Amino acid sequence: GQQVMQIPQYQHVQEGEDFTTYCNSSTTLSNIQWYKQRPGGHPVFLIQLVKSGEVKKQKRLTFQFGEAKKNSSLHITATQTTDVGTYFCAGHTETSYDKVIFGPGTSLSVIP
Amino acid sequence: DAGITQSPRHKVTETGTPVTLRCHQTENHRYMYWYRQDPGHGLRLIHYSYGVKDTDKGEVSDGYSVSRSKTEDFLLTLESATSSQTSVYFCAISLHREAEEKLFFGSGTQLSVL
Numbered sequence: 001g002q003q004v005m006q007i008p009q010y011q012h013v014q015e016g017e018d019f020t021t022y023c024n025s026s027t028t029l030s031n032i033q034w035y036k037q038r039p040g041g042h043p044v045f046l047i048q049l050v051k052s053g054e055v056k057k058q059k060r061l062t063f064q065f066g067e068a069k070k071n072s073s074l075h076i077t078a079t080q081t082t083d084v085g086t087y088f089c090a091g092h093t094e095t096s097y098d099k100v101i102f103g104p105g106t107s108l109s110v111i112p
Numbered sequence: 113d114a115g116i117t118q119s120p121r122h123k124v125t126e127t128g129t130p131v132t133l134r135c136h137q138t139e140n141h142r143y144m145y146w147y148r149q150d151p152g153h154g155l156r157l158i159h160y161s162y163g164v165k166d167t168d169k170g171e172v173s174d175g176y177s178v179s180r181s182k183t184e185d186f187l188l189t190l191e192s193a194t195s196s197q198t199s200v201y202f203c204a205i206s207l208h209r210e211a212e213e214k215l216f217f218g219s220g221t222q223l224s225v226l
Binding site: 006009031033035042043044045048088090098099100101102103104105 | 143145147152153154155156157160162168170171202204206212213214215216217218219220
């Protein structure tokens with residue numbers, strides 16, 4: 001079946017450092033979505049990418065969708081303590097559009 | 113948010129007992145999902161629904177059943193709970209707005225099976 005992997009599983013950074021998490025799918029995705037979950041909370045939608053090679057920015061966050069539509073990345077510039085949480089990628093495959101499959105997430109800790 | 117509520121918020125039960133979790137939405141969204149969240153596994157899809165009485169299995173459906181007799185309610189049932197089903201359960205609905213699809217999640221149900 002489809003698998004979505006993310007690396008790293010955990011990342012500890014000093015406040016002000018950059019952070020990147022990578023998402024890889026075993027199959028081609030029709031789109032990729034990113035979510036953030038604060039400790040004790042529920043996942044919250046951040047963004048969706050649809051086109052091959054697409055890049056989107058939200059303030060200090062940059063999202064990329066790979067050319068083959070099998071991988072994606074989230075980069076945070078100059079992390080802040082408010083960035084703490086777990087970041088998940090998720091997507092539909094091109095053959096099973098109803099299902100939204102999540103990666104295992106990357107847990108980010110920011111040291112003040 | 114998207115008018116989605118889960119109940120109960122917390123549940124402690126014994127092995128072998130049946131348990132039903134409820135997800136309720138107020139905006140007539142077609143797609144609804146049940147996920148479980150465990151450390152190291154992220155969110156794993158249990159079952160989903162694409163309309164009244166239309167459901168399908170996800171990645172980890174064994175030991176779970178679902179029902180959707182009304183648009184607004186999506187029920188997840190553990191027929192005979194096991195300790196391996198101790199988890200946080202999230203319901204989600206799918207929203208399509210302005211050519212963008214996103215999932216909105218409920219606040220989750222913490223289930224402990226002793």
